[in-house]
Amino acid sequence: MTISWLQAIILGLFACLSSMPGLGGTSFGNYTLGRPLIGGLVCGIVLGDIPTGIMVGTAMQIVYIALVTPGGTVSADVRAVSYIGIPLAMLALKSYGLEAGSADGIALATSFGTMVGTVGTVLFYGTATMNLAWQHIGWNFVDKREYDKLYIVDMVLPWISHIVFSMIPTVVMCKLGAPVVEAIKAYLPMDGIPMKTLFTVGALLPCVGIAILLKQIVRSVLDFVPYLMGFTLAASLGLNLVSATVVAAMFSIVIFQLKMLRLQQTKVAAAGPAAVGADDDEEDI
Incomplete structure (x- = not known):
């Protein structure tokens, strides 16, 4: 498998749209296109191997499933993971002759994604730093009361930052x-200690993502029950991700309805007996 210039440019464009600060918007760009699960589908379509792209994207998504970016703190940039790490991982899998769904294939893919995620952090801060120059230009427009030119700062100039720190590095x-x-394959054979170490570490990386997610959502002992329910459904009933999502949606609807009933009861209790008496008077009339 090889990547042509056209394919690389398309991947670079998607990297621009999904980079943070989000050129394609936070919801659609970073939190949709930038996720490895979606990026794997995009890379699979662009490179002509959708199953491998989805499998690699799924493996990397588990590693970064609990990634949050509070303020300007970014530990890893999934934009680079999605549109640099996934294509390189797909190349590596084809080069080594590994199946994307195999244990070794998943370990290799997650290792590539983690390495590139660190590079993405540098790209993120580079983009944010260059955007400071555009903010200075924007303040000058405000001082001169040239408000009609603020659209240039908001919609035009940031493209330069994203092209420099997203598109060009990705391409x-x-x-x-x-x-x-190919060089890695030549110098690091499959049966060598470095590759075995890489596979071992890569196999543990999904556990790190799940553990971080566990730390974020589990506040009490009872929280373990809904947390482990999805794993139980998959292991015991053999449900796939779509089926488990439908079950989770049903429970979400039930919980939502219960909370709405509690809110209504709270409002009635806060209104006091006067509101109840007024309702009775209206019924008598």
Whole structure:
């Protein structure tokens, strides 16, 4: 498998749209296109191997399932994971002859994603730093009361930042990634200690993502029950992700209805006996 210049440019464009600060918007760009699960589908379509792209994206999504970016703190940029790590991981899988769904394939994919995620952090801060220059220009427009020019600062100039720190690095790394992967294959054979170490560490990375998610949502002992329910459904009943999502949606609806009833009861209790008496008078009339 090789990546052409056109394919690399398309991947770079998607990296621009999903980069943070989000050129494609926070909801659609970073939190949708930027997720490895969606990025895997996009990479699979662009590179012509949708099953492998989805499998690699799913493996990387588990690692970064609990990733949050509070304020300007970014530990890893999933934009780079999705549109640099996934294509390179797909190249590596094809080069080593591994199946994307195998244990070794998942370990290799997650290892590539983690390495590239650190590079993405540098790209994120580079984008944010260059955007400061556009903010300075915007303040000058405000001081001069040229408010009609603020659209340039908001919609035009940020493209320069994202092209420099998102599109160009993505295009270069994806296009030049094939020779690098081949070099890794030549110097790090499958039966060597470095690759075995890489597979071992990569196999543990999904556990890190699940553990971080566990730490975020479990506040009491009872919280373990809904947390483990999805795993139980998959292991005991053999439900796939779509089926488990439908079951989760049903429970969400039930919980939502119960909370709405509690809110209504709270409002009635807060209104006091006067409101109840008024309702009785209206009924008597």
